[in-house]
Amino acid sequence: MTVLDMKNVGLTLGKTDVLADISMHVAQGEFVSILGPSGAGKSTIFRLLTGALHSDRGAITCYGLPLTRNQQGFAFMPQSDALMPWLRILDNVTLGLEVQGVPRKEARARALPLFADFGLVGFEHRYPAQLSGGMRQRAALLRTVLQGRPMQLLDEPFGALDALTRMQMQKWFEARWQSARWTTLLVTHDVREAVALSDRIYVLSRRPATVIAEVAVPTPRPRFGSPTPPDAHALEAHLLDILLTQTGDTL
Template sequence: MLDKLAFSGVRFSYGDQPILQHFDLRVKQGEFISLIGPSGIGKSTLFQLIAGLLQPQAGAILVDGSPVENRLGMVGYMPQRDALLPWRTVVENAALPLEIKGVPKKEARETVRSQLPRYGLAEWAEAYPGQLSGGMRQRVSFLRALLSGTDIMLLDEPFSALDGITRMEMQEWLMAMWQETGSTMLMITHDIDEAILLADRVIVLTGRPIEQPVELKVDMERPRTTASRNRAQFQALREQVWGLLRQNVVTLPRQEAAARTAGGDA
């Protein structure tokens, strides 16, 4: 089957700070991928490349096998900091991508209204972001991303600001949404359990620049619940991911120190 999304030999730097080098990644249609890696390694940058907000300096990013430049309408992007506009209501915020695509305002808002009950937001249509709880804001942000494109959903640490209980609820909610929409989903997280629980594959990003990521397959039946964390298989994966990350946390400062003593200031 054709890959939904593929990075092929991608190189990307900010000025003289390399982020990706010879980077390859393949994601199948309908797959759920978790990306985990140390802070500042370039995870959000990877998403901005997929969304088409940044362009690679070498290599290609293919959607359905072609290097589509205008990915508007194909990629739904939920950025790391929820970017709800404080002066727009829930409905007005969520309708934004449809309005950008040229859907008449009234129709766009009707579409959003019809979706709100599934997000537990029916009563909050006319509320402003400042009046919502963290979990509600995340759900509005998710709905907005979904309305900008369902082919590929990019979720950048979607639950990091939530308390533990809300976070577990949202994880189960997201698993259900994923099965319902059939979207290809990529999620960045710093939480090892979250990465494993939701994903078909966990991609561990290491190195600076990021070169070949380590991929771990999560072969556990679905539907999964938070109780799946107690399985022996889950615990083995957790150890594996932590092993890779710990190694990386230890080696990162050394690489940086070596670069500095070598005279490279970057």
């Protein structure tokens, strides 16, 4: 079943053509990545989905219905963790539910059982500044999935972490995803991350963005922890090749 379907979506902001022609779809339980050079408009696609921007051309549907102003199909995780520094972790995590009008008590009852899976037990009443980068990112992810939306939008969730923490987080995330199977759209410019986590990958061109490649990743999971299989290596090299021709720099 298709959760998200974008057909020939285009967007012009002022005089800049940001998106030329974007068509993509995400099925229930599928993990799809959008890979592209910096400034290609990857995050812009998310802003269309969250309603912060509206497309000029084309159609976006969620479960076959066009996006309306008050659509609630997506839970969004921004690039920075965007945790509120003045709220304790528990209150940060239940923010989405409280905005939806769920009473605080019930929101907490729904959140607390998940703290163990997200490695946050004992930190419910800490402030974000008291947590490590990896923990903050897990808290932000918990806040995202707790909203109970049909689909998660993750905007470079591991981009701001140091290399070691990032690898730990990716491995942890793969395990979480395998048991929960959240329908996920991930924006990244990290080829290895895209290949390791995704069922399918869309590659964007530079601005104005079009989809220049769509590849399926056949490698069986779990992909972290075991040596990278040769077909995954070949795929990484292939994707990197496509991306490098798009950066426009000729050295």
